[in-house]
Amino acid sequence: MKNNKVIELLGETILPGESKTIEVEIAKLHTMTKLKIPVIIERSKIDGPTVLFSACLHGDEINGTEIVRQIIRKQINKPKCGTIICIPIINIFGFLNQTREFPDKRDLNRVFPGSKTGSLASRFAHFLVTEIIPKIDYAVDFHAGGASRFNAPQIRIAPNNPELKELASVFNSPFTLYSKNISGSFRNACTRLGVKMLLFEGGKSLDLNDMITDDGYQGAKRFLHHLDMLNPKKEAKTVAKKTIFIEKSSWVRANFSGMFHGIIKIGSFVKKGDVLATISDPFGKVEHKLKAPSDGYIINVNDAPIVYQGDAVFHISTKLETQS
Numbered sequence: 001m002k003n004n005k006v007i008e009l010l011g012e013t014i015l016p017g018e019s020k021t022i023e024v025e026i027a028k029l030h031t032m033t034k035l036k037i038p039v040i041i042e043r044s045k046i047d048g049p050t051v052l053f054s055a056c057l058h059g060d061e062i063n064g065t066e067i068v069r070q071i072i073r074k075q076i077n078k079p080k081c082g083t084i085i086c087i088p089i090i091n092i093f094g095f096l097n098q099t100r101e102f103p104d105k106r107d108l109n110r111v112f113p114g115s116k117t118g119s120l121a122s123r124f125a126h127f128l129v130t131e132i133i134p135k136i137d138y139a140v141d142f143h144a145g146g147a148s149r150f151n152a153p154q155i156r157i158a159p160n161n162p163e164l165k166e167l168a169s170v171f172n173s174p175f176t177l178y179s180k181n182i183s184g185s186f187r188n189a190c191t192r193l194g195v196k197m198l199l200f201e202g203g204k205s206l207d208l209n210d211m212i213t214d215d216g217y218q219g220a221k222r223f224l225h226h227l228d229m230l231n232p233k234k235e236a237k238t239v240a241k242k243t244i245f246i247e248k249s250s251w252v253r254a255n256f257s258g259m260f261h262g263i264i265k266i267g268s269f270v271k272k273g274d275v276l277a278t279i280s281d282p283f284g285k286v287e288h289k290l291k292a293p294s295d296g297y298i299i300n301v302n303d304a305p306i307v308y309q310g311d312a313v314f315h316i317s318t319k320l321e322t323q324s
Contacts, residue, residue, distance in 0.1 A: 059094015
């Protein structure tokens with residue numbers, strides 16, 4: 001089916017079959033230097049959905065930027081049909097400073113839908129809600145763990161949504177967590193405007209990890225293949241093992257302060273009572289064992305060398321979805 005639809009985005013026209021990079025000026029630094037974000041758009045001549053791949057909503061989560069970069073570099077973003085929009089870095093301020101927040105110290109992922117006259121983060125959220133989200137049908141937003149916590153590759157979706165569940169199965173990361181939309185989040189704003197979004201979590205902040213990058217990249221190809229949008233010159237790699245759906249999970253917290261020595265690998269299944277880590281004093285006198293409180297999969301581990309009593313150090317599944 002031929003595509004005669006003209007897309008108006010950010011004040012510019014993108015015709016069917018056209019490639020365009022739009023430099024969006026979001027603000028100026030105090031030095032009057034302009035800050036611009038490239039929005040990379042690829043359109044097929046054949047009609048189809050519009051998909052957004054975005055990353056670095058938190059400026060220190062650069063694994064996602066690498067995934068979107070590879071999608072562009074390997075021309076996965078040139079669709080068989082429809083339109084693919086890539087934004088490798090949403091929070092350019094945080095990316096420059098290697099910090100999570102905007103300069104106003106606000107978390108961009110808690111201020112949606114934002115305001116045209118609000119704080120800097122709020123204004124940018126408003127820009128995304130008014131200029132980007134209304135143009136898209138599907139989105140995959142790439143994130144990473146914060147504060148030295150390493151996430152196993154996983155998709156997060158709202159519960160009781162069969163279409164999102166199907167898309168998560170197609171993306172097929174090792175784990176899929178049911179997670180309610182958080183008020184003020186990008187995901188919540190997309191849902192309210194009818195966009196079907198998968199939130200990808202993998203790795204940790206200020207880190208690049210090949211395993212995480214490959215999982216996100218391969219999942220994106222399977223996602224596009226499912227929508228019949230994958231570039232016909234590319235191939236989606238299938239995985240025999242299906243994603244594990246997790247209904248409930250909980251944090252295991254450090255029982256003592258001290259030097260942290262993790263034992264269990266990310267993604268492992270543990271039994272109740274298994275030793276997950278040891279916490280020791282720096283003087284060789286005391287060593288405490290931290291044990292699994294229940295059976296489950298380890299979906300996040302703390303890579304910090306030193307922890308305090310009460311710190312979250314492992315995220316463990318406590319209830320898996322029963323597969324029919």
